[in-house]
Amino acid sequence: MSLGASNTERYGGDYVSKGQILEALAELDAEVVAALLPAQVEELGPMADNVRVVESVPLHALLPNCSLLIHHGGFGSYANALVYGVPQLTVTTPVADQLHRGAGLEEQGAGLLLPHDRATPDAVYERVSRILAHSAFQDNATRLRDEANSRPAPAEKVAVLEQLVQDRRTTPWRA
Template sequence: MKVLFIPGNSPQPIFSHAPLVNAMRVAGHQVLVGGINWVLPTIASVGLPAVQITPLSEQEVSAFIESMPTDPESWAHSVGKVYAEIALSSLPNLLELAEDWRPDVVVGGGMFYTAPLLAHHLGIPCVRVEWDRNDTRPYDPGAEPVLRPVLDELGLAALPGPDLWLDVCPPSLRPAEDAARQSMRWIPLNAQKPLQPWMYSRPDRPRVYLTRGARMPDVADLRETAKHLLELDVEVVVGTSEQVAEPLRAELPEVRAGFVPLDVLAPTCDLMVHHGGGGTDMNALHAGVPQLIVDPEYPAVAISALVDFGAGLLVDDASHTPRNVLDAAKELLGDPTYRTRAQALSAEIAEMPTPARVVPQLEELTAQRKSG
């Protein structure tokens, strides 16, 4: 069986999909992983065969991010519009690919526009795999006007839904309307580097991980937040680029700053303070670590579910000061209930089917389509 994966347009979806890709390979199937030009090195770095679906570069993606509106509704509309444009620009390339290497099933990520269009053209099953807990449906209104001419040409009232929908969100945090999705265990996978012993060892005091994600953060805010967290007599590890880390280490030598593989570090942490990014969130959930979400840049539904479950706290934009972050961190570290609730979610993830256990469902889906 030939399986074409189209995870998404940034590195994190590649890491999230890779365990399922490898499970398919171990089961004896052929796989290709499609991506924009920016993510091809990431695909190759985890040992997967990478094919370009459109020449979009990291610089072009960065320019788009910098031009995005700030209010959540307009932001989501802009994201949906761009992802739909990427889907339409990549479709001719994927159809050309299929002439030489015709897939039996296509597996796509969230912002699910490229994969179902290709699957419809080829008459093959389509599988959707969520790469984190963030709901991508708010992006659909921005995508619909871009996709509408193509959908009309194909005689479709709407974008076709998946034949199988795989969800990595722990069931306790999943919205009621998504309960019927097939669960699949999220497996931690990140970019790597040579490790130092402190990265995988627990320190003699609580460890707090602080990050604002892969994008260029507000350096002054990151520095002030780290400085305030040090008042708690904790070890502070700041996950950021070397460009930001070097001056931060010079000013706060007691802070460990730079890139650390999060799948290695997370199990040694007592608290993770971040921007609500899906990859950081999933690593924290998997490791059973309480979370403090500060001024999130993504939709708040997933964050609210975490807070309501009792495994984290939110400091939103209106109340975001280093002092408020310090107070919330003190509560999370001081009340063991948060850790207990986070560990309950980790145990729930451990009970979800592994990617290897999901492979037979893709095999059956493909066999049924061929026989029907």
């Protein structure tokens, strides 16, 4: 779980209690890892034995071994999970395009969307349990990863873009 830094850094808090969510997730037969900021860790009390809290660890160091990522819908979290083929639970506010990413994952069967105003610990637990119990979420996350990896790298398209600009360049109008 990584619910982002923006709310903590910009607004002084989060819209959902990480401690309560971690307590609920402790009921799972799984290791739960929460990658949090130091300020977020300070809010937590003691955790169950299967819950591990780590401070300021980059997601690319954790995701290769994850079965699911709970995140806030930010592009960095979304894209990192996509690259590693990890199913996603997006718990977010209607800020920018975060809802669209979560809805897109849900449409593709690679995750679920939970709007912040319905993000109770029980709701998070239910959706996490559903994702972990149904292999279709993992299959679809893997499919999206493979589709993304099959696309050409941006560097491979630079020459094409340069040629398009050159072909369409016109002489500036002069008075």
